[in-house]
Amino acid sequence: MMARRVIEIGLLFSQSGAYARISQAGRRGALRAVEAVNADPAIDITLRPVERDPQGNVDLYRPLCTEILRSTSARHVVGTTTSWSRKEVIPALERAGGALWYPCPYEGYEASDRVVYTHACPNQHLIPLFNWVLPRHGARASLVGSNYIWGWEMSRIAHDLIAEADGAVLSERYLPIGDTDVNRLIDEIAATRPGFVLNSLIGPSSYRFLAAMARLAADDPAFSPERCPVLSCNLTECELDALGPAAEGVISAGPHFAGYSGPAAWTEQPPGGFDSSMEGAAFRAVRALARLLSHRPDAESLELNELLASDAAAGIDPATHHMCQPGLVAQVRRGRFEVIEATADIAPDPYLARRHRQSPSRPHLTVVRP
């Protein structure tokens, strides 16, 4: 039995607050991966997690990240959920020479040399979603979102895609994180009758909005999922229990959905798979980190760009620190997400700069459902 190096890694996931379900899924994925790594005889390291809980309070992320980097030997931190909190910790990483593994979908326009992005960026979630919806439901849309960079930037990109398709944005509203006063959003959608709604609300705002949309659809079939679907790039299985029947028919894009094993599915899933992409992306972050550290003495003290300059980094683009992802579109049917379209291997383009230079990306794999 070879001696295993013990390496501390930081976990920075909120156990409470508006987006606790997502961060708890990420934490679960990271801890499952630690367990898998520590039981893997092919790997010569043992990971020891060091946890801090920012409780969904954006002002706690930077001090807690600094505390991990200062008071422990951990150089790699897995976590943060909102873009706001990710941007908060980057200066702390720069000062202490640390790295963040970020396991959530985000709005792009970032490629920090201190961060590895293991979930999807817009060319991997929003663009496959629009490639699916525009031919089916037209380009007259309503946009709703949480009042911070995720909501704003997703709507801005949607504006671009809708303008390219000669469509129109019929209404657009933002709610502060945690706000559940959705009446005005619903009134505007009911009045303007869009072909679809892009929902970039997070947490309780989103739950209340989807419940109200379900009531609207019950009153008026023009708003049923068949005629006016509600789309999202941040809704996953980890929030379905908060939604109940209101989730039925909702459409979401992401790199993975529970149970999906069709074309382009994530490989190397643990037994039982992932309950959601939020869990899976955190699991894959820790797994990739362990591969990079294993059989490389002192690799834990390398700067991130040096660490990634290795064959084991396969899957992490050295230019952008993002990963190649499948682009899945799924619909909630009978309480679970069913994948309705899959695009394989979408290379990351976090600044949407390469999009116009590629042939229009068409899904080349379609999941056929009876």
Added chain:
Amino acid sequence: MSGAGQDRRHRSPPDLGGRRAVILHRPNPTVEALTRQLTAIGLEVAACWPELPATALAADYVFFDADMGHDDQFLWLPGAAPMPLIALIGSEAPGRVAWAMKQGACGQILKPVGDGGVYSALLIAREVFDERAALSAQIADLERRLGARQTVVQAVALLGLHEHGEEHAYNRLRQLAMVWRVPIEDAAHRIVAHGRDPADDSAPPRHRRR
């Protein structure tokens, strides 16, 4: 609840994929950090020092060192760069900032360059450059039209100012400009060059230009 803060006028960001950026700076970590950021965004990057090669004329963006730079490094006169320039400023001394502005810098990044700053500099520089170019074109057009005042007066005289009055003659000029689909000033220029109202071509010229 708020819809405010979001600009309703929608403007797409510029297409940056495959665009060429040239960095005029001695090799050092600033060049590495800039190259990393530009490559991540999707641009093609070339660095050079101490002079710009002729190929830099085809660049879409030029980043230049404001600390050690001088006029002779460029392929164009100060202020006449054919693409947006972005100044790399280390020393914020007024003389160096003034020199960078004289070059026509459309944006700046402070040195040492770290993990960010390039994307917003590209967007701002593109917007500033395009706006300046549009303003320059507008000013040149206005100057040309201002310079054509005398020609317009001459044309109105040729079109019967004395026989039919100012309003009639000016309306005739506008009518011809509309038929020819050219600005009033261009129509006036044609009439003056022709020496009379084209409708009078069967009649002897009223006025012969020397």
